[in-house]
Amino acid sequence: MPIRRVIIVDDHKLFAHSLEHLVNDFNDYAVVDTFSNGAELVEKLSSGMENPHVILLDVKMPIMDGIATMKWLKKYRPFVKVIVLSMEDEETTVLSMIKNGAKGYLLKDIEPDLLKKALDTVVNDGYFHTDIVTLALMHNLDDEPKKLKFDLKDKELQFIQLACEEKTYKEIADEMMLSPKTIDGYRQHLFELFKVKNRIGLMIFAIKNNLIEL
Amino acid sequence: MPIRRVIIVDDHKLFAHSLEHLVNDFNDYAVVDTFSNGAELVEKLSSGMENPHVILLDVKMPIMDGIATMKWLKKYRPFVKVIVLSMEDEETTVLSMIKNGAKGYLLKDIEPDLLKKALDTVVNDGYFHTDIVTLALMHNLDDEPKKLKFDLKDKELQFIQLACEEKTYKEIADEMMLSPKTIDGYRQHLFELFKVKNRIGLMIFAIKNNLIEL
DNA sequence: AAAAAAAACAGGAAAAACCCTGTATAAATT
DNA sequence: AATTTATACAGGGTTTTTCCTGTTTTTTTT
Structure with a gap:
């Protein structure tokens, strides 16, 4: 298997660089670049940078956040697989990332092994869905009539x-x-x-x- | 851990009884009854039969099918955990079962080990979701404008x-x-x-x- | 530049939607 | 039994929607 090129997008520099080391330690993966917000990523990709196989994307970032970045990627680089790495597990955020094509959504407090597994699975199967995603999807499905303030005959x-x-x-x-x-x-x-x-x-x-x- | 009472509802008698043996061989689980359609189940539960911990439910059945049964259970026995065991993986069916509270959805061609794992997970975590469910949920989420036959200005x-x-x-x-x-x-x-x-x-x-x- | 196509606009009229006020009857309260 | 409440219904008027058949203007094509 060829080495998979990975890009990290996260404004938390310390985290981004630790993550870079971690990913570089995995077999088959190499971090080719890290950016501190979506705008930097978009700029580089637009100006001819080679597409990565996987992007590890944060949600909360200055200038261009994860959701905006995800929308751009969905439109212009739909084949690039994105795994969201976030601190927040708010369901609306999760849904919006998945709607826009994220292939996985992990919280930042996971074990390195799980990240490795997520990378492998996304590359091989196309997506990696944890409970956090499934639960958000389930709640999204809720179609019980909301309790109205009026009761209708x-x-x-x-x-x-x-x-x-x-x-x-x-x-x-x-x-x-x-x-x-x-x-x-x-x-x-x-x-x-x-x-x-x-x-x-x-x-x-x-x-x-x-x-x-x- | 106390023994978990399991009920099987499936019109395919041969399958139902093989399944009964299989489940009885698992530690911690005992099949207390099997029915060949939803109506039989509803009748027994309504007339005072003790509630099971888990129901293994088929979808295609005569008289009262899996969806109708699931609806009844959602309304009258919402706390009983249901794992759907089906031959069909049509997404509308999957969605409708999940919407009505099924805690898991497995195809009948799975390995016994996976059934055991599903039972354990449902009992402990409340649900067990396989790819089949996640994929159905994802497609359900689709909100791309469908390609129209007309192009609108x-x-x-x-x-x-x-x-x-x-x-x-x-x-x-x-x-x-x-x-x-x-x-x-x-x-x-x-x-x-x-x-x-x-x-x-x-x-x-x-x-x-x-x-x-x- | 001429022809064709598309977009913007109109007159006029019938149908449907909307609004207000009021009555008869049945059902529920007291 | 008397009163209130809810339901079904009416008259009659205004506004909006819907429909049909055009014309003018702008844009596109040839």
Whole structure:
């Protein structure tokens, strides 16, 4: 196996250089460069630097942070594998890095062995996912209706669901076997309750509160 | 550690009983019952049977399938840990089982050792997630605009995004600095293109095709 | 420069959505 | 039994949306 070129991007110089030593001690890996923020990386890559196999990327950095860097990489170097090395395990951060193509997400307090394993796995299988990622993904999946401050009657909920389909109120009235005037009453009541101005507003509210299934 | 009570639910009798032997051979686990579909399980649990620690659940079953069973369990026995054992790895199925609280999802062709490990991990950590789950979760996350058969101009896309907000066309016209009549032209053109009948239909289309960010 | 295509805009009208106020009836409270 | 509350419904008006058929202006193509 050829030596894998690794780039480290981290503004914490001490950490970055210790990491460099560690990675250089692994067989098959060599750190070819370290940068202290995303902008430096982007600049070098843009000006013809050879692409690395793997980038070890921090999240919190000055000038151009990990998320912005990840977005750039996704767009211009999608084939370069990125492992995020971060102090923070906030789920929104994890999700946003994974969404933008990170192949792994590790906390900085892991054992060196795990980093080695992550590198190997990412190179061979394309990704390395730890519990931290899986849990974030799971919570992201949550689609329980958020507990609303109002409790909606069955008919109201049914109206909302139908109002979020490509139907006229007349059609909704037929389907619910009620007068169009009654339907108009539901509409008006819910507009006031949700503080929306039109049917689009109602639909936005319904989506944000998981009242409907698209 | 006390012996963990396990229930197997699988209509494939031969498989179910082989599995029973296998699990009984594991230390710390004992199969207390096997059922050939979800309905049998639900009936027994409802009529006072002691709850198991773990349920090994198949997906494809007659009468009451794995998904329906999982939904029932999520509602009435949320604390019972379920590991899905399935032949199929269709991502929608995986997602739906995980959404409904399955703690693990394994294919039936795995090694016995892995099942043992899954049982131990589920009992101790609460879940056991294999690549099959992580991959399904990842793809679920996809929010790239799907490649449309039409290519939309910038103005059209902007109109769509504004039309999916709580605005009148007059307001949209102001914001885009165009005449309301021009906006109406965009509307009509896109209605025909997407084959929708009203603004709600347009919004549904935009959401399904990831044209907008809510 | 002429022709073709695309983008911006209009008139006019019907349909649907929106809004306000008010009534009859059934259901729940007291 | 009397009162309140909730539900279904109406009249009638304003605004917005939707639809159809054009014209003018700008941009692109030839």
